[in-house]
Amino acid sequence: MNTTSSLLEVRNLKKSYARAAGVFADPDRGQRFIAVDDVSFEVAEGETLAIVGESGCGKTTLARMVMRLIEPDSGEIVFAGRKLLTLPSAEMRQQRRAMQMIFQDPFASLNPRMRVGEIVAEPLAIHEEKISGSEREKSVAAMLARVGLGQEAARRYPHEFSGGQRQRIGIARALILRPKLVVADEPVSALDVSVGAQVLMLLQELQREFGLTYIFISHSLPVVAQVATRIAVMRAGKFVELGPAEQVLHQPRHEYTKQLLAAVPELPHA
């Protein structure tokens, strides 16, 4: 087994949804759609586990279950030694601050009526009511500076920023509580190539600096290749392959992984 301790253990996680009934029912299919089908994995402290798959494979459902934004049908999630699914809500609240999420769409995930300073400070206001306003302002300014946004950013509104800058705001908000685990769901998919590369580099710097553990969800093998310690390839609710990044990318075992790799448009080496 791993010599490093696992920060997160997921065991036999399942989630299914009822299919449409009545006139919209599809008689050829079963009554329930299985989004995540008995998935188990561990994430070691400080690593980046990438979960790769095509749309509908269940990767986002899985990520949201880990965050307890979706309740699983069955299974177990152990985070830092505590069973999350049976945790009383007060304690879950405490755990939440150690687990944060970065979303794909930096346009939809920021409240347009709040100033950036308030957006980034909000988790502090919720979880650390005791700290003073001026202290809060100070740590917000420091975090904004760390993600590459200027002092004046705090007073502005999300619409005044480009996509890449908004993703930086989302990262600042996710990191302000100094979480242990960050679940990033397609964090660069909506960004331009040059800006997406900046955000990937930033995520890697922050990981080293703050000792973060990442679950990195993406449809793109080339993106994942830049950040992953290990890669899980997901299809139809199951992991079809899970291994060290180098091995999955260069010596794939499963036929589906090979197909995915073969479909990546080749770029000439410059």
Place this chain on the structure above:
Amino acid sequence: MSPLLELNGLTVELPTSSGWVRPVNDVSLRIEAGECLGLVGESGSGKTMLALALMGLLPEGSRVKGEAWLAEKDELAAANGAQKKSATNCRNLAVLAERDWRTVRGREIAMVFQEPMTSLNPVMRIGAQIDEAVRAHEAGLSERETRRRTLEAMRKASMNEPEARAEQFPHQLSGGLRQRALIAMALATSPRLLIADEPTTALDVTVQKQILDLLDGLRRELKLGLLFITHDLGVVAQVADRVAVMYTGRVVEEGTVHDVLGAPRHPYTQGLLAASPKLERGALRPIEGTVPQLTALPPGCPFEPRCPLRLPECAMAVPNLRHVSGDHRARCVLVPETGMVTTVVPEFTTPKNRP
């Protein structure tokens, strides 16, 4: 042989609250029949606005300058073997009146968009939607003949069981099949130029490959000119013969895929390549900064503020497109000027008999 489409200094101007901006600025390009030109750029580069200009779909109040010559059908016939060229064989799309656009838009030039679900009518069967395109092209066809052509277009787009698919609604199709339905709709009018604007961006990678293969086969088989717009250099490398890289409305580098992606000369193209994730780890180098707003362009080269190789002169004036070799041109002062090259390239054969 004159090209199917030739742009000379095409410029689109849009009014904004802070004055006129040029999302397309002095663009000169050409596409031959059967050729695929990849148009690459990040958001705000003007690539979609260029496509809309070629479809006559620019926003109200915009102005078009320069020339966009579309060869007439006879011209194509001539190019395909006949010796004789007809008299008036080019039309300038830049000065086309709205009523004349109806004979071009969807007929001579068709377009496939990024998100197939928003381009299809959700409450209309697929077949009926393609029927509409067939009828728009040729009025007075019988219902039977219309459907026959619809099914033919669906077969061209490699839709299996076209009869059954024609009876389905868009939500019953997968993303890839919806994109095929849109391609069938575009082909139903037998266009000569197909503009594909990020047609695979919303699709899964395995489906993307199928659609790219389909478009590649179609343009070769049907002698379609294909203008393929994308932000993805890997996709361009796969489908295009030649590529033009746009930045803030201008073409900054142009040439064969082999030259531009294999030996890029503009620092922006080099930067894009270095910033594109590959299956090898560790090679990623982002481009600093962000694309400038069109309302606040720097005075000189628009890439100068982000350029790792900038020289003092770069902030003075926008460089012209300079000849690198063969068909390869780059808008950068680091490419030595040969003296004979201006923004219009010598190898452009000016179409004769312009009205």
